[in-house]
Amino acid sequence: MRALFNDRGRAALDAAQDFCTTDALAYGPLRSEDLTADGSSLGELMTGPVLGPLTVANTVGFTAPVAPVMIVHGVHDASVEIEQSRLLAQRWRAAGAVDITVREFDFGTELVPEFDHTATNVAAYPEVIGWIDRLVARA
Structure with missing residues (x-):
């Protein structure tokens, strides 16, 4: 290689x-x-x-995860295109996954384009923590 x-x-x-x-x-x-x-x-x-x-x-998505999964992605992410997350969720659902949460964030990153990918993680943090709290509460 x-x-x-x-x-x-x-x-x-x-x-x-x-x-x-x-x-x-x-x-x-x-x-x-x-x-x-x-x-x-x-x-x-x-x-x-x-x-x-x-x-x-090694392509991810053809085996359904057994645990709940949350996918967060910025619509305008130039580092990793949004279609990759959409395709992953589609493949997992087709493989039988039943607890897939997808959250897309639509905000501009033209001021600081280098942070187009990581900005979504920051924006998603409160929602992800709430999602985890709900999982723990129902366990």
Whole structure:
């Protein structure tokens, strides 16, 4: 797998093993094509012969969770598109999940676009705590 990446890409892979969510910001905007050995995008590699089977085997959503789940996501999240959360909830429900709560937050992030993803976590905090309180109360 490492052979699919150039020196810069392999360095990024090594660094990413210890990344927290915000650590990736230190790299600034990256194009995956600049990290691969042949200039392919990461998306192309993820569906190719080497990474494709690993991607399929590790795709979340095809096994229903047995515990309640709450998904929170910002509608305008540019880091992780909202459709990923929508698809995950759809797959889990199709797999038989019965207690999936989805909450989408629709607020602009144009003032501080770097926080488009984490801002939803902050905005969702009070609602998530209430959701957890209700779960504990009914247990």
